[in-house]
Amino acid sequence: MNGSSSETLVEIEGYSFAYHTGTPVVHDLNLELARGERLALLGPNGAGKSTLLLVLAGFLRGHGRIEIFGRPLQRGTIAAIRKGLGFLFQNPDDQLFMPTVIDNVAFGPLNLGMDTKAARERSLEVLRFVGFQESSSRLAHHLSLGQKRLVALAAILATEPELLLLDEPSAFLDPRGRARLARVVQELDVSLVVASHDLEFVRHTCTTAVVLDQGRVVARGPIGEVLDDDELLAKAGLRADFT
Amino acid sequence: MHLADQLLSAKIYLPAAAAAVAGLSYCAARVRRDERRDMEEGGFLGGAAGSIPLMGVMGAFVFAAQMVNFPVLPGTSGHLGGAVLLAILFGPFHASILMASILIVQCLIFQDGGLLALGANILNMGIVPAFVGAALYQMLAFRRPFGRAFPGQQGAAFMAAWLGVLSGALLVPFQVVYAGVTSLPLGGFLAVMIGVHAVIGLAEGLITVAVLKFIKQLYPLRAIGEHRMGASGAVTLLLVVALLIGGGLSIFASGDPDGLEKAVAMSGHAGPEQAGEADPQQTKEPALSSPLPDYTVPGVGGVVSTALAGLTGTLGCFAIVLLLSYLTGRAR
Amino acid sequence: MKFLFEHLSQCSSIVHSLDARVKVAATLIFTVAVVSVPSHHVGHLFLFFAWPAGMIAASRLPLSPFVWRALALSPFILLVVVFNPFFEQGRVVASILGLPVTLEGLLTSAGIMVKFFATMGVMLVLMATTPFPALIGGIRGLGVPAFLTHQIAFLYRYLFILLSQVRTMKRARDTRSYGRLPARVAIRSAASILGVLFVRTLETGERVELAMALRGFDGTLRDLETRRAGPADGLFLLLAVAFCVFCWWMAHERLVI
DSSP states (O other), X not given: OOXXXXXXXXXXXXXXXXXXXXXXXXXXXXXXXXXXXXEEEXXXXXXXXXXXXXXXXXXXXXXXXXXXXXXXXSTTTHHHHHHTEEEEOSSHHHHOOSSBHHXXXXXXXXXXXXXXXXXXXXXXXXXXXXXXXXXXXXXXXXXXXXXXXXXXXXHHHTTOOSEEEEESTTTXXXXXXXXXXHHHHHHOOSEEEXXXXXXXXXXXXXXXXXXXXXXXXXXXXXXXXXXXXXXXXXXXXXXXXXX | OOOOXXXXXXXXXXXXXXXXXXXXXXXXXXXXXXXXXXXXXXXXXXXXXXXXXXXXXXXXXXXXXXXXXXXXXXXXXXXXXXXXXXXXXXXXXXXXXXXXXXXXXXXXXXXXXXXXXXXXXXXXXXXHHHHHHHHHHHHHHHBTTHHHHSGGGHHHHHHHHHHHHHHHHHHHHHHHHHHTSSOOXXXXXXXXXXXXXXHHHHHXXXXXXHHHHHHHHHSOTTTTOOOOOOHHHHHHHXXXXXXXXXXXXXXXXXXXXTHHHHHHHHHTTSOHHHHHHHHHHHHHHHHHHXXXXXXXXXXXXXXXXXXXXXXXXXXXXXXXXXHHHHHHSOBO | OHHXXXXXXXXXXXXXXXXXXXXXXXXXXXXXXXXXXXXXOHHHHGGGGHHHHHHHHHTTOOSHHHHHHHHHHHHHHHHHHTTHXXXXXXXXXXXXXXXXXEHHHHHHHXXXXXXXXXXXXXXXXXXXHSOHHHHHHHHHHTTOOHHHHHHHHHHHHHHHHHHHHHHHXXXXXXXXXXXXXXXXXXXXXXXXXHHHHHHHHHHHHHHHHHHHHHTTOOSOOOOOOOOOOOHHHHHHHHHHHHHHHHHHHHHTSOOOO
């Protein structure tokens, strides 16, 4: 799985993607992610953040070069690459598709070939790790949004991925929920790409940031630098002016 | 109509359950075969999830859709049944499995319909309307000369939904009467069922057409390609339906107007089972010569009887006409 | 009410902890036994009530939800059996609107209603003591094929989400309706609610497909193993069968009404 010795997990070169309606979403994008790096994808709505995540997960195909874990992203390698990926959807209901909490978390491990006993143990362990306090046989549709997000996170962590892709993880959470989620994400020992509007959240969970605007990279740097650059943020539409 | 357990007896609910199981198993096999074919042609995207999650949420869709009321006649509103809509969109095999899952959930969570009656309910409200509706839609929308008579396939969808609902409803009186638990007369029961479901079918037709129209506006058809049944499948189906309607009725409708009363009188204290058995045996000979003598149905009198007979005759003729049109016309 | 039973099923008692397969089997056996008794043996049918009553007591749940729910469901069957006394042959005991009513017919109708309440009782107890996912596991364990139980599981999972979407859309329509709508507008708006629901559902289905593929789904849904049946479960089943056989035998004794 490890291609280059510098431990580059993701390499994107000259990548472009447009919807079949013709609207271009990502323009000639160049990006690299090193192992252990936690990258925030920032930008206004429509900048291409979610699209880029979907591209990385292999659900959208554009033009250009992408390599993940040292392998080119294409039909034959997709299944293997996905084994090392974890994708958190914006809407947790889309990925908590089994009736109970434990069924959802065990889904990945079972598909990896674990036997039911091991899958159950792994699931309970991960649920404990993310801080899910309630019974694992709780019905998924009885959970609050914050709880659903935690369970969804547990569900994707259960397969021990190397790279996590999080799509607006803190959206619609109350302040306590956001903080709780941020704490869990901080403790994770993975590489991350987080697409988010929530500047506070990414400040606490990420190491670097990339600003996208209309499908192009307009800034890149350590998280502190980017977030403290008010002018840059304003120009990219990330700092709302209420006056 | 969701049948309750107490209206049936073992000699109905057991064969009905067996028929439902057989039907659903066949549908599952066909679905699996089609899925395998789709997967082999596969794609870059989506992986191997196939239609399991899609069908799952579609079941929830029909269920939830049944909560939306449509005004049908002044003062009355109806709601979607869904079997024919599903059959038009996804094919009768998927539709049957979906309707079965809906009916099972309705039985368990909402106590709508009995546990033992599930087999019969799945037949009446799932398998039969799905296949009848699909076959009719195929015939009317795509085969000459009907394709021209039903512009935009809306008329075809309407007829398919209406008659699909009606065909399932038709089975209920036979099942209840033959079960022998109650003493309700077949003629009267049929009249009520057909009358009520002619209206319900109207609602189904209207709603199905309206929803299909709306969907086509919003969603590119490439995602929901309308399912095509094979020509032989459609014909066989209509043959079966025609035989059921014609044959089934002729067994019970007797040339001797007192036949049914006599059988019921025989039951008395001896237990309901014998009534059902005696009837067809007794009246088989005369029945074959004139199924609906003088445009009446025994057990019902007057105008209703005539109307009932007329409707039955119409349905029978319709089926025959469709059959003939297929045999003489040519597929587009 | 449906949500009420769902919450009741999350409680705990000796009945709640029984194996789902055994509870479903007992429910089936009971229903078969009750239905097979000739309807006019009304007195004997009342014997059957002891079972659901006992179950409700053992489950430590309140009685009223069961009673209310059963009553709420009874009109439908009542509507069918109310005609029976006019058609069944036998000793005429009254005349309503000039039409004769027979004793046998009345007894059969009464018997059907008693059967209804008895079978409804066990059904409701089943739902009140078994969380739905466990119930699905139970029917799966009894032989219902996977393609159907998986379908049911997905249906159940997304049903409430869609129901709340329908409710929201209906509310949105109602707040802009200002009284009764003419038929054509009502039909159009209802159709559009269904159309939007359909498209949303389809897209949800696609996203779920993505989510499943991302977690390695290869076409086969795998279930977490359910617990093994224990001696308590076997005993319960035995008890159920014995009770049904006893009541059924009693009902078939040669007693003239």
